[in-house]
Amino acid sequence: MTQDIPKTPLLDRIAGPSDLRQMPDDTLALLADELRAEVISVVSETGGHLGSSLGVVELSVAIHAVFNTPMDKLVWDVGHQCYPHKILTGRRDRIRTLRQKDGLSGFTKRSESQHDPFGAAHSSTSISAALGFAVGRDMGQATGDAIAVIGDGAISAGLAYEALNNAGAEGRRLFVILNDNEMSIAPPVGAMSSYLSRMYASEPLARVASLAEGFEAALPAPMRDGARRARQLVTGLTGSGTLFEELGFQYVGPIDGHDMGQLLAVLRAARTRATGPVLIHCCTVKGKGYAPAEDAADKGHGVSKFDPMTGAQAKSSGGAPSYTSVFGQALSDEAARDERVVAVTAAMPDGTGVSKMAERFPGRVFDVGIAEQHAVTFAAGMAASGLRPFCAIYSTFLQRAYDQVVHDVALQGLPVRFAIDRAGLVGADGATHAGAFDIGYLGNLPGMTVMAASDEADLVHMVATAAAHDAGPIAFRYPRGAGTGAELPERGRVMEIGKGRVIEEGSDVAILSFGAHLFECRVAADMLVEEGISVTVADARFAKPLDTDLLMQLVRHHRALITVEQGAMGGFGSIVMHELARRGAFDRGLAIRNICLPDRIIEQASPAQMYEAAGMTAGDIADAIRRVAVPGGARVVPLRGV
Numbered sequence: 001m002t003q004d005i006p007k008t009p010l011l012d013r014i015a016g017p018s019d020l021r022q023m024p025d026d027t028l029a030l031l032a033d034e035l036r037a038e039v040i041s042v043v044s045e046t047g048g049h050l051g052s053s054l055g056v057v058e059l060s061v062a063i064h065a066v067f068n069t070p071m072d073k074l075v076w077d078v079g080h081q082c083y084p085h086k087i088l089t090g091r092r093d094r095i096r097t098l099r100q101k102d103g104l105s106g107f108t109k110r111s112e113s114q115h116d117p118f119g120a121a122h123s124s125t126s127i128s129a130a131l132g133f134a135v136g137r138d139m140g141q142a143t144g145d146a147i148a149v150i151g152d153g154a155i156s157a158g159l160a161y162e163a164l165n166n167a168g169a170e171g172r173r174l175f176v177i178l179n180d181n182e183m184s185i186a187p188p189v190g191a192m193s194s195y196l197s198r199m200y201a202s203e204p205l206a207r208v209a210s211l212a213e214g215f216e217a218a219l220p221a222p223m224r225d226g227a228r229r230a231r232q233l234v235t236g237l238t239g240s241g242t243l244f245e246e247l248g249f250q251y252v253g254p255i256d257g258h259d260m261g262q263l264l265a266v267l268r269a270a271r272t273r274a275t276g277p278v279l280i281h282c283c284t285v286k287g288k289g290y291a292p293a294e295d296a297a298d299k300g301h302g303v304s305k306f307d308p309m310t311g312a313q314a315k316s317s318g319g320a321p322s323y324t325s326v327f328g329q330a331l332s333d334e335a336a337r338d339e340r341v342v343a344v345t346a347a348m349p350d351g352t353g354v355s356k357m358a359e360r361f362p363g364r365v366f367d368v369g370i371a372e373q374h375a376v377t378f379a380a381g382m383a384a385s386g387l388r389p390f391c392a393i394y395s396t397f398l399q400r401a402y403d404q405v406v407h408d409v410a411l412q413g414l415p416v417r418f419a420i421d422r423a424g425l426v427g428a429d430g431a432t433h434a435g436a437f438d439i440g441y442l443g444n445l446p447g448m449t450v451m452a453a454s455d456e457a458d459l460v461h462m463v464a465t466a467a468a469h470d471a472g473p474i475a476f477r478y479p480r481g482a483g484t485g486a487e488l489p490e491r492g493r494v495m496e497i498g499k500g501r502v503i504e505e506g507s508d509v510a511i512l513s514f515g516a517h518l519f520e521c522r523v524a525a526d527m528l529v530e531e532g533i534s535v536t537v538a539d540a541r542f543a544k545p546l547d548t549d550l551l552m553q554l555v556r557h558h559r560a561l562i563t564v565e566q567g568a569m570g571g572f573g574s575i576v577m578h579e580l581a582r583r584g585a586f587d588r589g590l591a592i593r594n595i596c597l598p599d600r601i602i603e604q605a606s607p608a609q610m611y612e613a614a615g616m617t618a619g620d621i622a623d624a625i626r627r628v629a630v631p632g633g634a635r636v637v638p639l640r641g642v
């Protein structure tokens with residue numbers, strides 16, 4: 001749907017932050033209003049992270065007005081809130097390509113602009129990166145101040161504490177702006193969240209900058225008394241000082257993150273007087289200024305295209321239920337049958353679908369905040385106690401907890417169940433969110449069982465199989481988005497571990513598929529029937545343990561074998577080739593091809609466009625089959641007797 005582009009005479013004058021720094025303060029508030037209207041207009045056409053971006057409109061204007069960006073390095077945490085920043089930093093002309101093929105990234109990205117000094121998308125990295133820039137400055141590199149903007153959700157992650165702890169000890173001049181909107185994706189959880197809320201909710205004057213001694217003098221007179229009272233209140237609230245002061249930061253706040261005057265005064269005071277690390281506690285509203293977002297339960301965290309007049313989002317095309325919703329229901333059903341089943345999520349109850357189980361069994365679903373490392377070891381402890389924990393974490397975010405998977409789960413053989421959503425290429429979130437590596441990083445762990453659902457019916461069976469599997473850790477992966485429309489079983493069946501299945505019998509070439517690309521494999525096989533090429537299609541179901549009987553049957557009775565997986569090199573295909581090499585299958589010239597993600601970054605687009613860029617369409621699979629099926633296409637000797 002098209003809609004009138006809002007009139008933005010002030011924004012039209014901004015080619016970059018230097019233009020913004022020429023504007024008088026009272027104009028900046030008006031500029032922010034225009035910027036907010038632009039963000040709403042843009043995201044109504046592109047979809048994306050609306051609520052987070054609306055929450056930092058004033059903050060984005062004020063930071064660029066006070067600091068000398070891009071010489072001063074502005075590092076956004078997660079980066080999903082960067083749309084105002086991108087509009088102000090010379091990318092307004094491309095902002096309506098956001099999150100699309102060949103368009104602007106939905107996160108900050110170094111290759112996109114000098115105003116994006118550090119890429120993001122995975123949370124809680126900004127303080128570490130900003131400290132790195134501060135050290136660079138102090139050692140003579142051509143860089144100015146370092147400013148990290150981190151949300152109340154992101155600061156709940158361990159990585160943020162590691163950085164705060166080190167920055168406080170280093171004592172270098174560094175600015176950390178805590179963007180506290182009392183929301184993560186879901187309502188925030190954890191002790192830090194309630195601590196921040198106590199500060200935020202203190203008497204109204206606490207909204208006025210409560211500045212450390214050194215800053216009060218820099219404030220306009222009317223604010224000085226309030227600042228003094230608020231500072232006393234804040235320090236009184238927590239004994240000797242705020243947590244941040246205990247860590248070596250000067251604490252400034254809480255301030256109103258939508259009051260341009262406060263923001264400019266506090267940022268200028270901080271920039272003028274800071275000699276060490278400063279944390280500025282900014283209180284904002286997620287979805288600020290757009291009622292459909294402010295009123296939404298998720299504050300418009302991630303929206304599809306919408307009608308800006310009403311906020312009504314474009315409906316998905318209906319059709320098959322999502323893998324996520326099928327998982328959530330299957331998990332909830334398993335929990336109903338077995339009280340030992342519990343679930344852990346790292347701040348993504350809805351995204352992972354465990355919220356479905358939480359509706360029925362609220363005491364058995366644990367949202368630990370953005371804390372994947374803790375989530376895994378927490379689940380390991382639960383497993384060790386005799387519970388049956390499902391640790392539901394997107395493939396890409398599980399990367400953050402790899403040592404916990406190895407050290408706390410696999411080496412101890414603890415039966416943690418890993419529900420790995422967003423396996424494969426995910427679309428608009430791009431490369432930072434690709435679920436590309438989990439087959440490889442799990443498949444090489446002794447005792448780990450690794451499954452991949454070929455459709456949503458199989459997913460139901462895998463949930464039941466995982467629930468029943470106490471012999472050791474087990475993982476099952478499935479893609480983002482809608483299923484294939486497969487009929488769902490009433491109840492999941494516990495599958496035999498390590499058993500695959502033949503889907504279609506052929507005689508020339510065998511495809512051994514792992515996961516949801518089975519659909520494309522079957523389309524490819526159908527394409528070749530007319531060409532007289534007969535293809536067997538098999539579903540491995542398990543990457544570990546492999547169904548070696550099935551594998552050897554395929555290589556003994558076909559001219560060639562092709563493996564297919566929605567993952568990077570070093571995954572399923574490698575596991576298969578390792579097994580074949582171990583058996584000497586290559587000694588007699590077996591023809592084998594691996595179809596997987598290429599060894600390069602696949603940038604954001606629709607999932608279909610991304611798989612096309614990866615060379616993994618049904619047509620690509622058919623081409624690979626042709627090249628080995630046609631006599632002379634490959635030196636192929638049927639491997640009798642291997």
Ligand SMILES: Cc1ncc(C[n+]2csc(CCOP(=O)(O)OP(=O)(O)O)c2C)c(N)n1
Binds near residue numbers: 081122153181370397
């Ligand atoms: C390591 C990691 N885990 C989970 C996510 C998913 N995620 C993206 S934004 C977000 C919430 C961030 O909350 P906050 O920092 O408060 O930012 P806000 O959206 O409120 O502006 C989460 C959990 C992520 N990006 N990175």
Ligand SMILES: CC(=O)[C@@H](O)[C@H](O)COP(=O)(O)O
Binds near residue numbers: 185302351426480
């Ligand atoms: C910014 C972030 O990391 C999350 O909001 C992520 O974009 C959610 O991904 P899904 O939309 O696949 O749940």
Ligand SMILES: [Mg+2]
Binds near residue numbers: 152183
């Ligand atoms: Mg937040």
